Amino acid sequence: MTTPTALVTGASRGLGLALATSLNARGWQLVLDARDGDRLATAVGSLPLPGLVTALSGDVADPAHRATLAAAVPARLDLLVANASDLGPSPLPPLAELPLPAFERLLAVNTVAPLALVQLLLPALRRAGGRALLVSSDAAVEGYAGWGGYGASKAALDQLGRVLAVEEPDLRVYAVDPGDMATDMHQAAFPGEDISDRPSPDSVVPALLRLIGGDLPSGRYRTAELAPAGAPA
Numbered sequence: 001m002t003t004p005t006a007l008v009t010g011a012s013r014g015l016g017l018a019l020a021t022s023l024n025a026r027g028w029q030l031v032l033d034a035r036d037g038d039r040l041a042t043a044v045g046s047l048p049l050p051g052l053v054t055a056l057s058g059d060v061a062d063p064a065h066r067a068t069l070a071a072a073v074p075a076r077l078d079l080l081v082a083n084a085s086d087l088g089p090s091p092l093p094p095l096a097e098l099p100l101p102a103f104e105r106l107l108a109v110n111t112v113a114p115l116a117l118v119q120l121l122l123p124a125l126r127r128a129g130g131r132a133l134l135v136s137s138d139a140a141v142e143g144y145a146g147w148g149g150y151g152a153s154k155a156a157l158d159q160l161g162r163v164l165a166v167e168e169p170d171l172r173v174y175a176v177d178p179g180d181m182a183t184d185m186h187q188a189a190f191p192g193e194d195i196s197d198r199p200s201p202d203s204v205v206p207a208l209l210r211l212i213g214g215d216l217p218s219g220r221y222r223t224a225e226l227a228p229a230g231a232p233a
Helices: 014-025 037-045 063-072 100-128 148-167 184-189 201-213
Strands: 005-008 029-034 053-057 079-082 131-135 172-177 219-222
Touching: 005 014, 005 100, 014 029, 014 079, 014 201, 029 037, 029 063, 037 053, 053 063, 063 100, 079 100, 100 131, 100 148, 131 148, 131 201, 148 172, 148 219, 172 201
Parallel strands: 005 029, 005 079, 029 053, 079 131, 131 172, 172 219
Antiparallel strands: none
16 A cells, blocks of 8 residues: 655644644655744654654745755655645734735735645646645634734635636645634734633644545535544545
């Protein structure tokens, strides 16, 4: 049986690390990315099977880094997880005060980079009949004050996923809203507040595994609506 392979961006902490840990424990070969090289190295060292991991630090908004990631992927790619995200300025500003360079950065990381990786990796995904998991947010569909830039970038990502699913019917394309979690990025959205009551990223992983290993059609899903299921094959 061929060892399945996944590329997970933003894998040094939070949801990316939680999912990478689960896949690694199941024997997946992983290509992992994060901006902070030291934090990424520490994360890989904590994995149960670090020998199955290729870790490449860099910024997904950088075309050269994306090319390096794509070159590290074998001929077949079973799973692309576009998890790396930028929140924007903290505290979150209203749209009237959102610096346009910050909005451009949000689009570059949250929208353009996932599409660019999909373009680079489509041949490998097609060979495997693989899956693309695009990490979205409820801010993509709800009008929350302060979340306009981030939400717009994720709404655009959702639409890219919808169209990709139509254009690539042999792939599974999922936009997934993991809900509120106790992560560094979510804490940055609420500076000075205690968010320890939010669920841990680990609690979301069973729902993601259902998308990765099950037969659900392409579409947009909220992890809260996905009952826990078994591990991917």
